[in-house]
Amino acid sequence: MDRRLSVAPMLDWTDRHCRYFLRGFAPHILLYTEMITASAILRGDAERLLEFDSAEHPVALQLGGCEPSYLEYAARMGAEFGYDEINLNCGCPSDKVKKGAFGACLMNEPSLVADCVAAMCEVVDVPVTVKMRIGTITGTARETAEPVQRFDEADYDSLCDFMVAIRAAGADCAIVHARKAVLGGLSPHENREIPPLRYDVVRRLKEDFPDMPMVLNGGLKRADQAIDVLDWVDGVMIGREAYHRPMVLAEIDAAMAAAAGESYQRPSVEAMLERMALYAEREMARGERLPAITRHLLGLVSHTHGAREYRRLLSEGAREREAGPELIRRAAELAA
Numbered sequence: 001m002d003r004r005l006s007v008a009p010m011l012d013w014t015d016r017h018c019r020y021f022l023r024g025f026a027p028h029i030l031l032y033t034e035m036i037t038a039s040a041i042l043r044g045d046a047e048r049l050l051e052f053d054s055a056e057h058p059v060a061l062q063l064g065g066c067e068p069s070y071l072e073y074a075a076r077m078g079a080e081f082g083y084d085e086i087n088l089n090c091g092c093p094s095d096k097v098k099k100g101a102f103g104a105c106l107m108n109e110p111s112l113v114a115d116c117v118a119a120m121c122e123v124v125d126v127p128v129t130v131k132m133r134i135g136t137i138t139g140t141a142r143e144t145a146e147p148v149q150r151f152d153e154a155d156y157d158s159l160c161d162f163m164v165a166i167r168a169a170g171a172d173c174a175i176v177h178a179r180k181a182v183l184g185g186l187s188p189h190e191n192r193e194i195p196p197l198r199y200d201v202v203r204r205l206k207e208d209f210p211d212m213p214m215v216l217n218g219g220l221k222r223a224d225q226a227i228d229v230l231d232w233v234d235g236v237m238i239g240r241e242a243y244h245r246p247m248v249l250a251e252i253d254a255a256m257a258a259a260a261g262e263s264y265q266r267p268s269v270e271a272m273l274e275r276m277a278l279y280a281e282r283e284m285a286r287g288e289r290l291p292a293i294t295r296h297l298l299g300l301v302s303h304t305h306g307a308r309e310y311r312r313l314l315s316e317g318a319r320e321r322e323a324g325p326e327l328i329r330r331a332a333e334l335a336a
């Protein structure tokens with residue numbers, strides 16, 4: 001599994017249309033689904049929740065949950081559907097997730113997480129990985145404002161305990177969002193902005209666990225940044241920047257190829273959009289709505305003369321009743 005470059009799981013963003021689109025940038029980028037809860041797979045419509053296009057490979061299924069038997073079932077289903085990796089979410093700080101007692105609050109329950117990971121590893125042959133934070137802190141925004149800035153030896157010991165537990169349970173990789181999560185006091189959005197990024201902590205962790213594949217996540221926006229950190233970590237995971245400015249994936253890919261002395265062919269906007277027009281034709285024939293696809297394409301074009309009109313066409317224009325895949329081709333002309 002090539003983990004050097006991946007796109008983060010993002011609820012409501014990295015759905016299957018988004019992943020199909022992002023796959024157009026390079027064949028090796030590892031894509032993650034949005035988090036799907038194990039209980040939804042158990043009780044719901046697994047076919048609808050887990051379906052994906054074969055072009056999305058390599059693609060990882062991210063699960064949310066804290067009940068080993070549910071996760072075991074969901075992981076097995078994921079592997080049967082053909083996912084290339086099963087990932088457990090131990091990093092999401094939202095209240096909804098916390099009430100369900102999973103997500104980032106699991107960072108405080110290393111032995112439960114170990115049971116979950118072991119249960120998943122038991123039933124699948126594909127890698128099982130964990131997405132995590134560097135720690136958690138509980139309290140209101142005011143109470144946590146000062147302590148969230150700190151990362152002391154006790155924090156590091158807890159982080160190591162967590163790492164030891166997941167490694168012993170069989171986790172194949174740790175994907176570390178290099179921030180603490182504030183439980184209770186900050187919204188998910190604030191939790192991605194306010195706790196300071198601590199790449200130094202992840203670097204120390206990689207030094208102390210050299211055999212554990214580790215991917216760095218959080219705040220990465222540029223190719224030079226990615227290349228720098230790839231000196232000491234096994235991979236970079238890009239979240240918001242990959243959604244708002246997907247060309248960053250081509251830039252990182254190009255920089256990685258240059259660093260390896262390989263040749264590189266940058267994908268053209270026109271080719272990316274033609275690929276999506278063909279995809280939209282296929283998906284609309286199955287009953288999909290055009291805006292569900294075009295909403296993911298807005299960030300592809302930003303600095304050209306026709307960028308504003310491009311975005312208007314793909315957002316408002318796509319909602320018009322007679323709009324079809326041709327609209328994406330018209331948008332491509334504006335992008336030129």
Ligand SMILES: Cc1cc2nc3c(=O)[nH]c(=O)nc-3n(C[C@H](O)[C@H](O)[C@H](O)COP(=O)(O)O)c2cc1C
Nearest residue numbers: 008009010011034035089177218219220238239240
């Ligand atoms: C809209 C949105 C939804 C997210 N949903 C998830 C999720 O389902 N699972 C998860 O582990 N992280 C989720 N995250 C967090 C990202 O995976 C990532 O860890 C975070 O955005 C930091 O990376 P970045 O600075 O590159 O964006 C979400 C982030 C955003 C912006």
